[in-house]
Amino acid sequence: MPQTGPAVWAAGDLTAADWMVPVGTEEAAELEAALTAAHAAAPVPALTRLAPILADVTTRLDTGRGFCLLRGLPFDRHGAAAAEAALLALGMELGKPLNGQAPAVSRLIGLPLTEAGTRSGPPRFHTEACDAIALLCMTNGPEAPPHVLVSAGAVHNEIMRSDRAALAELYEPAPLIEEGEPVLRAVFTVTGGAFAARYTRHAVEEAARMPQPGAPPLPVGLRPAFDLLDKVCAEPALMLRIEPRPGDLMLFNPHLVWKLRTLVEAAPDAPEAAQEFRRLRITMAHSRRTVAEPG
Structure with a gap:
C-alpha cells in the first residue's frame, strides 16, 4: 500500500511555512535566561513558555511533516557550553535524551570541502536509533553545503x-x-x-x-x-535543501525523514570549524523504533 499523510512530501510540495517554527520574544527571553544560568553553572530553569511550542514540535515529528526548524532562539549568544546545557534541557522537554557511555550532546563539524566534493558511493543518512535528532547550528559559513532532507x-x-x-x-x-x-x-x-x-x-x-x-x-x-x-533518493524533486543559520534548531524524525550526512563528529577540544553543530538524540513516548534499544 502507498504511504499517505503529511510526512509523505516532495520538496516542491512545501514552503518554509510548512516547516519553520518562529519563536516569539517572550519564549526567546526564557531561553536567554536558561542560557545565562547555564553560563553561570547555575540550574537551568524550567522552560514553561516554550512548552507549548515543544508540544507542537512533538506532534510535527510524530504525525506531521516529520521535521521542523526553530528560528529565533538565542542559542548562539553565550558560548558552546551554555548552548549545550540549554539544548539538553530543551530535549528533556521532548523526551529522554540518549547518552549511553558518552555525553548526550555531541559536537559535529562539516566535512572538509575537498572530502565533501569528492565523496562517492551510496548516500549516507542519519540512522541513529532514536525518535528525534536535534541539530543546533552554532556556525555555518556561506561555503557550507545545504542540509538535504527526503521523505522516506x-x-x-x-x-x-x-x-x-x-x-x-x-x-x-x-x-x-x-x-x-x-x-x-x-x-x-x-x-x-x-x-x-x-x-x-x-x-x-x-x-x-x-x-x-x-x-x-x-x-x-x-x-x-x-x-x-x-x-x-537523489531525485531533485524529492530533495529539500535547507540552509540553517546560527542559532537555528533543526529537528527530524529519522524514521520518517532521512537527512544526508554532511557532518562528522569531532572532539570537544578540536579546533574551531567553519561549520559547527551540536547533536542531541531523543527517545519519545510514541516511538516508531523497530528494534528495542538499551535504556
Whole structure:
C-alpha cells in the first residue's frame, strides 16, 4: 500500500511555512535566561513558555511533516557550553535524551570541502536509533553545503510505482552490523499501522563482508533494490535543501525523514570549524523504533 499523510512530501510540495517554527520574544527571553544560568553553572530553569511550542514540535515529528526548524532562539549568544546545557534541557522537554557511555550532546563539524566534493558511493543518512535528532547550528559559513532532507514515505511510494519486486525486498529483514553488533532489520516496516524506515546500506554491506555464524545470506535482489532506492533518493524533486543559520534548531524524525550526512563528529577540544553543530538524540513516548534499544 502507498504511504499517505503529511510526512509523505516532495520538496516542491512545501514552503518554509510548512516547516519553520518562529519563536516569539517572550519564549526567546526564557531561553536567554536558561542560557545565562547555564553560563553561570547555575540550574537551568524550567522552560514553561516554550512548552507549548515543544508540544507542537512533538506532534510535527510524530504525525506531521516529520521535521521542523526553530528560528529565533538565542542559542548562539553565550558560548558552546551554555548552548549545550540549554539544548539538553530543551530535549528533556521532548523526551529522554540518549547518552549511553558518552555525553548526550555531541559536537559535529562539516566535512572538509575537498572530502565533501569528492565523496562517492551510496548516500549516507542519519540512522541513529532514536525518535528525534536535534541539530543546533552554532556556525555555518556561506561555503557550507545545504542540509538535504527526503521523505522516506515519498521514496517508498516512488519505488512502489517503478518496481514492486524491489519494494518487497526492502520490506524483508536483512543482517547488518549496528554499533558492532549483528541485528536483522528491514528498510521499511509497518507495525500497528505505523510506518517506519531506516536505511543503513553501509551496515548491511559490512555484515555481508563479515558474515556472522548462522546469519542468513544477503538476499540476491537486495543490492539492486538498494541501487534503485539510492537513485530515488537523489531525485531533485524529492530533495529539500535547507540552509540553517546560527542559532537555528533543526529537528527530524529519522524514521520518517532521512537527512544526508554532511557532518562528522569531532572532539570537544578540536579546533574551531567553519561549520559547527551540536547533536542531541531523543527517545519519545510514541516511538516508531523497530528494534528495542538499551535504556
